[in-house]
Amino acid sequence: MTTRSDIIDILKTIKYPGFSRDIVSFGIIKEIELNENNLNLVISIKSTNAKVADELEKLIINKLRLRKPKISTKISFEIEDIQTSAKTSSIKGINYIIAVASAKGGVGKSTVAINLASQLSKTMRVGFLDLDIYGPSLPLMVGDSSTPLLDQDKLIPIEKYDMKLMSFGFLNSGDSPAIWRGPMVSKLTNQFFDNVKWGDLDFLIIDLPPGTGDIQLTLSQKLALDGAVIVTTPQQIALEDVRKGTEMFRKVNVPILGIIENMSKLILRGKINSNLTFKNFKINSHIVEVNSDGEFELEYKVFDGPGGLSESNRIDVPMIGEIHLDPKLSRSIDNGLPYVLNYENSSITQEFEKIVSEILSKLKNE
Numbered sequence: 453m454t455t456r457s458d459i460i461d462i463l464k465t466i467k468y469p470g471f472s473r474d475i476v477s478f479g480i481i482k483e484i485e486l487n488e489n490n491l492n493l494v495i496s497i498k499s500t501n502a503k504v505a506d507e508l509e510k511l512i513i514n515k516l517r518l519r520k521p522k523i524s525t526k527i528s529f530e531i532e533d534i535q536t537s538a539k540t541s542s543i544k545g546i547n548y549i550i551a552v553a554s555a556k557g558g559v560g561k562s563t564v565a566i567n568l569a570s571q572l573s574k575t576m577r578v579g580f581l582d583l584d585i586y587g588p589s590l591p592l593m594v595g596d597s598s599t600p601l602l603d604q605d606k607l608i609p610i611e612k613y614d615m616k617l618m619s620f621g622f623l624n625s626g627d628s629p630a631i632w633r634g635p636m637v638s639k640l641t642n643q644f645f646d647n648v649k650w651g652d653l654d655f656l657i658i659d660l661p662p663g664t665g666d667i668q669l670t671l672s673q674k675l676a677l678d679g680a681v682i683v684t685t686p687q688q689i690a691l692e693d694v695r696k697g698t699e700m701f702r703k704v705n706v707p708i709l710g711i712i713e714n715m716s717k718l719i720l721r722g723k724i725n726s727n728l729t730f731k732n733f734k735i736n737s738h739i740v741e742v743n744s745d746g747e748f749e750l751e752y753k754v755f756d757g758p759g760g761l762s763e764s765n766r767i768d769v770p771m772i773g774e775i776h777l778d779p780k781l782s783r784s785i786d787n788g789l790p791y792v793l794n795y796e797n798s799s800i801t802q803e804f805e806k807i808v809s810e811i812l813s814k815l816k817n818e
């Protein structure tokens with residue numbers, strides 16, 4: 453005989469699609485009604501995306517199918533529309549527009565942005581707009597350089613990896629770097645922004661051009677952002693960069709959802725092939741412990757800044773994630789397959805999961 457607590461135990465073994473947390477601890481199970489072997493489940497999901505409901509239903513039915521005696525299961529979903537937060541973005545049909553910004557180029561803004569978008573796309577409808585006119589990297593990051601089609605003067609986004617994508621890079625193919633000046637950039641971006649047929653989206657993630665100057669300020673204002681995320685490296689976080697970024701967004705009343713520290717450290721794992729038993733060894737100032745099997749793990753701070761956390765406390769912006777340096781991350785950019793879609797169970801993907809839940813909970817409270 454199956455009891456209610458057996459059911460809970462079974463549900464605890466099921467992960468929410470795209471996350472490493474189980475569906476019970478996620479708090480989405482609203483009702484469990486068990487009469488003899490008839491089970492009635494009510495599940496509440498926030499996303500307006502039906503694909504999570506379908507997937508959850510399959511996962512649950514699959515698990516319960518093996519029970520003897522057989523449990524007849526009915527699952528109903530309560531879809532909590534995230535639009536009920538009363539906020540609507542400047543583009544009809546899009547719930548949240550979030551910018552990913554950095555004070556400097558080369559800190560991994562685009563890398564973080566595409567992985568954030570890809571992680572969100574596991575459970576929601578996501579668009580990605582690459583507004584980095586000087587270095588559009590979206591075509592490379594998703595391995596697609598098709599030219600968008602037009603529908604009544606509106607560009608139809610490229611669809612890949614279950615996301616809708618748009619970039620200057622799709623329009624301006626070729627290797628010539630854009631050398632447009634500020635006012636032209638703003639004008640062109642405005643037109644560009646208004647003329648994409650996004651359809652209904654839960655999130656539009658924008659890869660802003662690097663910097664905190666006039667272009668970025670105008671864009672942030674024009675785009676009516678619901679929030680911004682600032683990407684930095686540990687070295688630079690100590691400098692003026694994050695403060696400049698926060699000031700820029702505060703000027704235009706865009707809530708800063710958090711700072712993401714990229715390239716925070718390099719983790720090296722190895723094994724010593726020797727009969728000698730090392731207890732530890734030293735590399736620069738790092739003491740590396742070796743276990744009895746000769747294995748070691750070295751966490752190396754490539755940029756030895758004061759760390760994002762103290763700085764984030766000081767300027768009162770939460771640090772919502774730390775992404776370490778990993779050659780697989782840069783390779784995935786070159787291979788055109790976003791890391792979080794390829795390495796589902798890695799610690800970096802888990803960090804992106806955490807970033808997504810931080811962003812969702814911040815948006816709810818805005």
Ligand SMILES: Nc1ncnc2c1ncn2[C@@H]1O[C@H](COP(=O)(O)OP(=O)(O)O)[C@@H](O)[C@H]1O
Binds near residue numbers: 562779782
């Ligand atoms: N955490 C990381 N680990 C390894 N390589 C990274 C990481 N973050 C970024 N990179 C690499 O660093 C380079 C710059 O990243 P990119 O996202 O293009 O920066 P930005 O958009 O800020 O100019 C790219 O080659 C990218 O693959």
Ligand SMILES: [Mg+2]
Binds near residue numbers: 561562563584589
């Ligand atoms: Mg970039």
